[in-house]
Amino acid sequence: MITKEHILDWLRSSSDVLEENRLYLTKLDTAIGDADHGNNMHRGFSKVKTQLDDHADKDIGAILKAVAMTLISTVGGASGPLYGTFFLQAGTKVAGKEELDGAAFAAMFRAGVDGVKMRGKAEPGDKTMVDVLEPVAEAIEKDIKDGKSIGATLLHAVEVADEGVKATIPLIAKKGRASYLGERSKDHQDPGATSSKLIIECLSEVMS
Numbered sequence: 001m002i003t004k005e006h007i008l009d010w011l012r013s014s015s016d017v018l019e020e021n022r023l024y025l026t027k028l029d030t031a032i033g034d035a036d037h038g039n040n041m042h043r044g045f046s047k048v049k050t051q052l053d054d055h056a057d058k059d060i061g062a063i064l065k066a067v068a069m070t071l072i073s074t075v076g077g078a079s080g081p082l083y084g085t086f087f088l089q090a091g092t093k094v095a096g097k098e099e100l101d102g103a104a105f106a107a108m109f110r111a112g113v114d115g116v117k118m119r120g121k122a123e124p125g126d127k128t129m130v131d132v133l134e135p136v137a138e139a140i141e142k143d144i145k146d147g148k149s150i151g152a153t154l155l156h157a158v159e160v161a162d163e164g165v166k167a168t169i170p171l172i173a174k175k176g177r178a179s180y181l182g183e184r185s186k187d188h189q190d191p192g193a194t195s196s197k198l199i200i201e202c203l204s205e206v207m208s
């Protein structure tokens with residue numbers, strides 16, 4: 001089961017890991033964007049971290065929705081509304097729940113990813129965070145359906161996320177600022193795909 005404490009630990013470690021990777025993410029965004037992705041993510045998640053104590057009485061759905069509001073109001077750029085939508089739709093899917101079994105978790109993650117896809121209109125292959133989020137959602141759904149534990153499912157999800165990040169390198173960007181570069185966006189790793197991978201890794205570590 002994923003408990004509320006796991007979710008709070010996930011958000012805390014995501015904030016720490018995004019802080020550690022702030023310069024790295026910004027470097028990736030310097031090559032094919034406007035050099036702000038690391039700062040954007042750090043700003044949003046450090047604010048989330050300061051609010052974790054306020055979430056003690058909330059259920060998982062309400063926590064994720066509060067995170068969404070914080071990200072939407074602090075991150076800015078393209079990624080703020082997109083990550084905000086992820087947490088909003090994920091939170092809506094698990095409204096009222098104090099813990100999640102595998103099926104509830106898979107449905108939650110899928111709802112978040114579908115929200116990102118609907119909001120940003122990106123599909124896999126467009127060189128965005130969707131290149132990580134969509135294959136990870138598919139892997140989680142399949143593994144849970146096949147009876148894998150949440151821990152094993154997440155270990156596999158990290159491998160899939162890694163592959164998704166690497167697969168963005170040769171792609172030509174079709175969405176967001178990087179798409180203005182056309183062919184010149186090739187041979188660069190997508191920053192948003194990378195931050196998505198880091199956040200998924202944090203959940204796997206919390207659940208292992």
Ligand SMILES: Nc1ncnc2c1ncn2[C@@H]1O[C@H](COP(=O)(O)OP(=O)(O)OP(=O)(O)O)[C@@H](O)[C@H]1O
Pocket residue numbers: 029033034036037040041076077078079080082116119120121122127128129130175176177190191192193
């Ligand atoms: N339409 C989209 N759908 C999904 N992800 C997207 C989309 N557009 C951009 N992204 C993701 O957002 C990341 C860039 O996030 P960042 O925080 O740098 O915002 P930004 O593009 O600089 O925003 P702005 O253009 O408003 O300054 C990209 O690496 C990509 O993964």
Ligand SMILES: [Mg+2]
Pocket residue numbers: 029033034035036037077177
């Ligand atoms: Mg940017």
